[in-house]
Amino acid sequence: MLPLILRYIWYYIKYKLTGKSIVMDYIVFRGQNKFMYWKRLQGEFCRFQLRPGIYEWNTIDANQFIVTIKDEHQLTIFHSLLSTYPKSGLKAWKSYIDSSRCHYTGLYPRSWTEYDLTDYGIKLCCRQISPVIPHDYDSSSLPCAVFVWDIENVSEKERTVTIAFTFKNGTGNKKGDKTATCSTKEFTYFNSQGVVLYHTIDKMQCTYVLAARADDGVEISKCLYFDPNSDGSKPWMQLKNYGEFKENSTTVSHGHIFGEMGCGIAARATLAPSEKRELAMTLSWDMPVINFPGKERKYNKFYTQSYGTENAGLKIINVAFRRYSEWEQSIYNWQKDVLNDSDLPDWYKSALFNQSYFISDGGGVWLSLNEGEAKTLPRSDPRRTYGRFAYLEGHEYKMYNSYDVHFYASHALHKNWPYLQKCLQYDLRDYVFVEIPNKVEVLDNGHLVERKYPNCVPHDAGDPGEEPFIQLNAYPINDVSNWRDLNSKFVLQSYRDAIMTQSGKPDLQYMTDMYNACYTVMHKSMKYDRDGDGLIENSGLPDQTFDTWCLLWGLWLAALQVMTIMADYLGNLDDKKRFEDILAKGKKSFEEKMWNGLYYNFDCSKTQSATIMADQLCAQWYLRCCGIKDYTIFPKDHVTKALKTIYENNVQSFCNGKMGAVNGFINGDVDTITLQSQEIWTGVTYALAASMIQEGLLEEGLNTAGGMYKSMTELFGLSFDIPEALYAHKHYRAIGYMRPLSIWSMQIALEELKSKS
Known part of the structure; x- marks a missing residue:
């Protein structure tokens, strides 16, 4: 990471001297002198x-x-x-x-x-x-x-x-x-x-x-x-x-x-x-009425x-x-069923609601569209009624609607404010087709790349220090137009929002509105399958939400599965057949290349494949969140074995099982290959806990999330300042972060479990 660090320092100096907005500030940390504030809550x-x-x-x-x-x-x-x-x-x-x-x-x-x-x-x-x-x-x-x-x-x-x-x-x-x-x-x-x-x-x-x-x-x-x-x-x-x-x-x-x-x-x-x-x-x-720094365009609050x-x-x-x-x-009516549930531990009741603070404290803007904009939209577009909603990735990471992270956090909006989630999706749908040809230097390797390629999902909706919603992809580290996870995440969210509705009936109009963009980004992603095995390959660089760690997990296969279902709903039978064929090939390849009898390998390399990754079943977690209960991609016994292996190693063998799940574990210890493999990601831990609950491992799921939450609040004092990452010894990164809103996927899993009993 040394070349990246040196390029970042030069970037930081240039931007400071020219007064430009620094999107990710690793020099001046927000709240660094407030370590004990949130623990004391002194009024x-x-x-x-x-x-x-x-x-x-x-x-x-x-x-x-x-x-x-x-x-x-x-x-x-x-x-x-x-x-x-x-x-x-x-x-x-x-x-x-x-x-x-x-x-x-x-x-x-x-x-x-x-x-x-x-x-x-x-x-x-x-x-x-x-x-x-x-x-x-x-x-x-x-x-x-x-x-x-x-x-x-x-x-x-x-x-x-x-x-x-x-x-x-x-x-x-x-x-x-x-x-x-x-x-x-x-x-x-x-x-x-x-x-x-x-x-x-x-x-x-x-x-x-x-x-x-x-x-x-x-x-x-x-x-x-x-x-x-x-x-x-x-x-x-x-x-x-x-x-x-x-x-x-x-x-x-x-x-x-x-x-x-x-x-x-x-x-x-x-x-x-x-x-x-x-x-x-x-x-x-x-x-x-607001405007962004140095910009004349004005926006009205919703x-x-x-x-x-x-x-x-x-x-x-x-x-x-x-x-x-x-x-x-x-x-009270919203909270009472959880609060009165004697089967749920007190820490969970606190975590579910108090960690929801980020919905309003996430640096968000909720804007109304001007009359001219609204009139150009079809009546099915919820932005006509509910406007535009955008929130920051974190207090230190100033990018609106960072989509790789929102994928985890979106459950909070989908569950509680579904029209805001849909408004955000309609914005992303429109952004798919945008091209921003001006060149920017990415800090990971110093290359000049197009800011936004067409026919792909952007990383973010822009930096409030520039002109968000117009200048997309403010993220400065990698070439995000070629990230491998963004397109699949868009497809999965589109499907979930269309199927898991309050009425219980599929929203076919919404599915129709999203389908063309979903098809377009899936077609774009197919080019990453260079050997024709049905799986898309990693680029050799960090190209997904773990942006210092080279990996690729099963999201592509999950996106293929929901595309077959959407194509069937909408009568696009040729598309359905095409996606089914790719899925069948990809599923066979994934099992042959990745399953080792206890868990899914990290990758196909000789050096890193043995790493036990906490988030390896992210795709299965999301399919269950989408209401898909079959095991089309990942066999049930493999899912259960993998989750138990993660629990025994990444959770129980790390900090006595009291800190959540460390991202990477190898040969009986923490994987130290990169910074992020050594971190506990709060949002990933909640997602993992939800996945355990979905698969009937209730005690393991609650222990995984509970250990992390209690350490984070009682030892770190971060009750209303939830960071992206924790370390074993009272250090943290990226304070006030979006991803931990994934705790709402735990609530969705618990409600499903309750409905069966």
């Missing part, structure tokens, strides 16, 4: 992703919840931040919370934090609700969060409780940017009151709305401005002394400034002994179809206050 606001494709990992001292408790004589008996994260600024703001008396529970997209303040006569619980709700596309598109404070007076005296919510203009203005102006104004809108904070970010208007619900007996006060770079004593002492913000009653707005500004709201209620009350607060961040591009933030907080109870119930 701070961290990780902003407002500008498309750009993560900012700043922890914002000014973004806080503050509690003030007064006794029956209106004397302040407790005043504190409701986080325990150490601050660097706002020195007057203090935390007196005893963290041992706080308890956080996360079941994404809801969570709750309990604060035991019985020494002061109060118990608090903050329920946090994000409207990320399966099959509810309107709610799931809304940029908002609801914080519901349940307050209980456990004393024998009256208590007055104030909850204040403060917020700054995003992560602030960088490098004295004079275009990034800020201003605030207060508002009353239906049954809510609050503050609107306007902030220009890279010439894009972002509006934050902080609001509290104006219930009977609730007093709301506002702070329209405080300096987040001061010691913060003015708003702090107002809350401590009065239990409210003391703004001049004639002040209704705070004008434009070029610096950083904070604002806040406070809700106050008085509780009799044993009384319980609820205070509801909402934050909305409304950036309705939610603007319903809420417009003007003052959408106020409309959104109104909807949030009206519907958050409904959202909370919908989320």
